[in-house]
Amino acid sequence: MLSIGDLARHTRISVRMLRHYDALGLVVPERVDPHTGHRFYALSQIWRVDSLIALKELGFTLEECGALLDEQLPVEQLHGMLRLRRSQLEQRMTADADRLTEVERRLRSIERGLTMTNRTLKLGPLPAIRLLHLRAEVNDESEIGGAVSKLTQQLDAMDLPGQRIHTYDGRTDKIEVSVGVAAEEPRHGLELTELPAEPQGASVTYRGPLEGVADTWRTLDVALDEQGLESYGVYRDLRVDTQDPQQVVVELQVPVRPTS
Template sequence: MFKIGEFSKLTQVSIRMLRYYDETGLLKPAKTDKFTNYRLYSAEQIDVLNKIVFLRDLGFNVAEIAAAMKHWDDGFITDRLENKRLEIEGEIKAAQDKLFKIELAKRDIRQQRIATHYNVSIKSIPSCQVLSLRRIVCDYYAEGELWEEMSAFADKNGIPISNSTFTIYHDTDYRETDVDIEICAPVSRTEKDMCGFTYRTIPSLCRLWHVPWCTDLLKTFRAHTLPSQAGCKLTASIK
């Protein structure tokens, strides 16, 4: 049997972590001396501790490690490792998205495109016929992809588009993910609905938040096709 200090040196795991694993139930001492209250570990527990450290280093939390230790077999562990791989890939993707947004923000700051003041007001628009594309996208930054798609669709089909384009956000509140966005471009004539694009009439006297902005942080579509989007952004909840 090994005292906790000896076991720590042997396994190269700190005493603090051994006590933590004891408190969380991941690795209880083999026995506790009833006279000195010293924690005592057995040689057989070295393999158990190695498995705990292995999973910890891969990003498993205490609950996940406990479940893995309880059902340790090749099939179960392989499944848990695959789940962790997918989780880490998602975290990497989220981090890459943040890095991309940081680079966009840095570029806009250098080019003095980011406005320091935003004037929010209510604006009405008259009833109009629009070419609409509505989709649930991953986040607000994905709106630019919708405008690129509409730009390509309009060019391909020879559809003239007014420069008074706007965006409708159908969610009742701000969302981190799964944003319900509809982009609208007024048109002078209607065609057959196709490829997810719809012609519809926006009712008159719709009250819209009108937020002037000077950054192209969210927009990457072609300005010559949809020029108004570089200067303003309209949001509303029109059902």
């Protein structure tokens, strides 16, 4: 016979959990001392505890574990439960594989952004830019991609010639996003807007998949911080060449100032 402490050591389950299983009728002591209340278990119950834990790790509920251990389920029902659990595990594996792929993509994107930033970072004044653009407001960075996509579709429909320029103006409660083209005169009812020249700015030239541009902005902020600078104001995203989405050329520009 094994004491509850012995069974806990053999199965690596806490005494508290064994008492819980006893209360649920899942692992009932072979004998309970009527005077002390001490629980004693048969050696064969080590297998029952191990099987219970194995079933739990497969995702079965304690009620289902009890029925399986006591062989109270018809074979057909057991077969169905196991098939369902297999399907759930396969779905989880697929989802985990997708997440791993995304993590690896982000790692490559950040590493590429760091390389581009370190190689092409330039400090100096930024020129004024005139453009025609469409604007939208978003609540945070997670909404920027969707806003840019919608604005791009609208601008494409206007068939405006000129270099594409995106701008991002972070404010206290909103971010203003715009998609436009460099221009010298109004067209299609759009007003001509001018981004003012900035006396001190930073620029980075990014080359790679279009989806990596956002991570390059982040690495640019890190590089500026290392030089005692911080970005502010309107961020400029000049699309130099976007014919191939997997190998775009984009110039990122932002006003900078000494870190306060």
